[in-house]
Amino acid sequence: MLQIKNLHVSIDGREILKGFSLEINKGEIHAIMGPNGTGKSTLGNVLAGKDGYEITSGEILFNGENLLELEAHERAQKGLFLAFQYPVEIPGVSNANFLKAAVNEQRKAMGLEPIAPGEFLKMMREKMELVEMKKDFISRSVNQGFSGGEKKRNEIFQMAMLNPQLAILDETDSGLDIDALRIVANGVNKLHTPENAFIVITHYQRLLDYIVPDFVHVMFDGKIVKTGDKNLALELEAKGYEQFELA
Amino acid sequence: MSLEILKNIQLKDKNQQQSLENAISIGSPSMKHEEWKYTYYNKIFQNPFEVNIDTKNENQKIDAELVPLLQEEKYKLVFVDGQFIAELSYFPQSQKFSFWNNNNVTESDSKDFLLELNNALVSDGVFVEIQDGFIEEENIGIYYIATKPNQIFNLKNKVKIGKNVQVKFSEYFINPNNISTYYNTVSQIDIDKNSIVVWDKIQDGGELYYLTDNTFVKQEKSSVFTINTITVSGNIVRNNLVIDVNGEYAENHMNGLYLLHGQAHCDNRTLVRHNEPNTNSNELYKGILADHATGVFNGKIIVDQKAQKTNAFQSNRNLLLSNDANIYTKPQLEIFADDVKCSHGATSSQIEDSELFYLQARGIGKEMSRSLLTLAFAGEVLDKLSDRNKQFVEDKIFTTLGINI
Known part of the structure; x- marks a missing residue:
């Protein structure tokens, strides 16, 4: 589904990703772990198509298509989703209008008619239940006045609405209490099917108690330095990242 | 010289003739005046505009389909090319509605070019007295519909609102055929005790439309006045809004939105005088400026020495959608009382x-x-x-x- 080959990325002339490679197949959950400043969020942003990054070499294929040639909204329409580390507050745009626009743009890209209002509301209600959102959420402005936990739940909710093929969760667990963490993880587990895949970017092993990864990658200085199964996360939790600093 | 057109006019009414001479001697506003620094008023007179002082004789007609808004409105006062059209209008029969004519033009010595021009050339307008205790939920729409190109129209409204009244007026400045015209309108709104008045102005004259709108409001004790000034198009639009808060516990809310694109220019000038204690004013003007559009905001709040416990808040926020759009904004506070809460602020930002x-x-x-x-x-x-x-x-x-x- 996704192939990242020897990716080099710079911001303002400073190289952040230094030969990053990763292959992801349908049905897989990949965890990427590593200390601050190793390029984990850069990876998420580059995949989602944020401006301001210079791709100096390498390639990214998404279902065989060159992802780097697509604009951010085209990537989203083709089934790629980034759950933001810091979801943006958008005063004045209601969650309902925001998601209606998003769902309909996606449908338009697939050659479908806009969703019927009744169907849309029904879908919203179902998916809201999944992440235990309150009813007034629909009419509130996107993320405005939301607690940290609500913002992260909203990311998962949006993911549920858009039903992506590949979702990248960028430190979705940071700043969450244990209840919110459970809600978020539960949402992800319910959405996981043999047809889709997840990249879970995290600092801590904690989230991986709830979302069990097929692969754990350790990222250090802009590339993957070690890959293992879920036990690698436990080992990292015990030993820390120092072993890689020495290497 | 741009004002030549005025010098050739002879008016029968002596008050009107006097106002015309006043206007000529004051001279039209120039960009050298602080109050007109960013607005090129004289551009209006570069157009081949005519002053028609005998509009009353014409048999005005308009295809109501041109103005979809009209059709769903219950109470409406319709002016086409500066003249009241009774057939299209309908207003609450219990209230005193009459219209301007030469007989009720009074002497004027305002020292203000636009007001003298208006007094001199006024062709029509609403003269309303709303009785004490009148409560009406339906909007009363005042429509100025332009159909005849290259004309200057002056309309004058006088709205007297009694005690314990609740009413809502909306003025619509519309130009269905997108012709070139200049409207200079003056409204005087006097609000007596305990009345609640909402007044919307919807200005959508198109790119060839010039408008100077002058609104003077007087508020008595415990009255609440809300005015929403919305400009969605226009070549040059200038809104002068003056509110005198003359009664204790009176409050007002001034909201504005200007959405400008192309070469549009909109200048909002507001002045609130808090003349009595325990009064409130809230002002929020927002601008969206695209292409080469220009916005001007100048909001002044004066708090009289005896107007203790005044709350006055003002905010002007602008969204610039293009590098060629401009906003000139100037909030001003003049406070002569010591126990007041006032704030003002202006921002401009991009997406x-x-x-x-x-x-x-x-x-x-x-x-x-x-x-x-x-x-x-x-x-x-x-x-x-x-x-x-x-x-x-x-x-x-x-x-x-x-x-x-």
Whole structure:
């Protein structure tokens, strides 16, 4: 589904990703772990198509298509989703209008008619239940006045609405209490099917108690330095990242 | 010289002739005047405009289909090319409505070019007295519909509102055929004790339309006045709003939205005088400026020495959608009392890249994302309007920005 080959990325002339490679197949959950400043969020942003990054070499294929040639909204329409580390507050745009626009743009890209209002509301209600959102959420402005936990739940909710093929969760667990963490993880587990895949970017092993990864990658200085199964996360939790600093 | 056109006019009424001479001797506002620093008023007189002082004789007609808003309105006062059209109008029969004619033009010595011009050349306008205790939920629409090109129209409204009244007026400045014209309107609104008045101005004259609108409000004790000034198009639009808060516990809310594109120029000038204690004013003007548009905001609040416990808040926020758009904003406070709460602020910003990316990352195209964020910026003011006026303005914004949701 996704192939990242020897990716080099710079911001303002400073190289952040230094030969990053990763292959992801349908049905897989990949965890990427590593200390601050190793390029984990850069990876998420580059995949989602944020401006301001210079791709100096390498390639990214998404279902065989060159992802780097697509604009951010085209990537989203083709089934790629980034759950933001810091979801943006958008005063004045209601969650309902925001998601209606998003769902309909996606449908338009697939050659479908806009969703019927009744169907849309029904879908919203179902998916809201999944992440235990309150009813007034629909009419509130996107993320405005939301607690940290609500913002992260909203990311998962949006993911549920858009039903992506590949979702990248960028430190979705940071700043969450244990209840919110459970809600978020539960949402992800319910959405996981043999047809889709997840990249879970995290600092801590904690989230991986709830979302069990097929692969754990350790990222250090802009590339993957070690890959293992879920036990690698436990080992990292015990030993820390120092072993890689020495290497 | 641009004002030659005025010098050739002879008026029968001596008060009007005097005002005409006053206007000529004051001279039209120039950009050298502090009050007109950013607005090139004399551009208006570079157009081949005519002053028609005998409009009353014409048999005015208009195809009502041209103005869809009219059809669903219950109470309406319709002026076509500066003249009241009784057949299209309908107003609450219990109230005293009459209209301007030469007989009720009074002497004027305002020292203000626009007011003297208006007094001299006034062709029509509403003269209303709303009786004590009158409560009406339906909007009363005042329509100025332009159909005849290259004319200058002066309308004057005098609205006297009694005690314990609740009413809502909306003025619509519209130009269905997009002709070139100049309207100079003056409204005087006197609000007696305990009355609640909402007044919307919807200005949508198009790119060849010039408008100077002058509104003077006097508020008595415990009255609440809300005015929403919405400019969605116009070549040059200048709004002068003066509110005298003359009674204790009176409050007012001034909201404004100007959505400008092309070469449009809109200048909002507001003045609130807090003349009595325990009075409140709240002002929020927002501007969205695209292309080469220019916005001007000048808001002045004066708190008299005896107006203790005044609360006066003012904010002007602007969204610039283009590098060639301009905003000149100047909030002013003059406070002569010591126990007051006043604040003012002005900002101009652009669409946040982070917000744009967030929408795009959900599959919403760049243009659509920009449009949604722009509409969101306007939302705070749009929410103050009645559903009908909000719908009308939103539709305009959608058309202007090319939104389709």
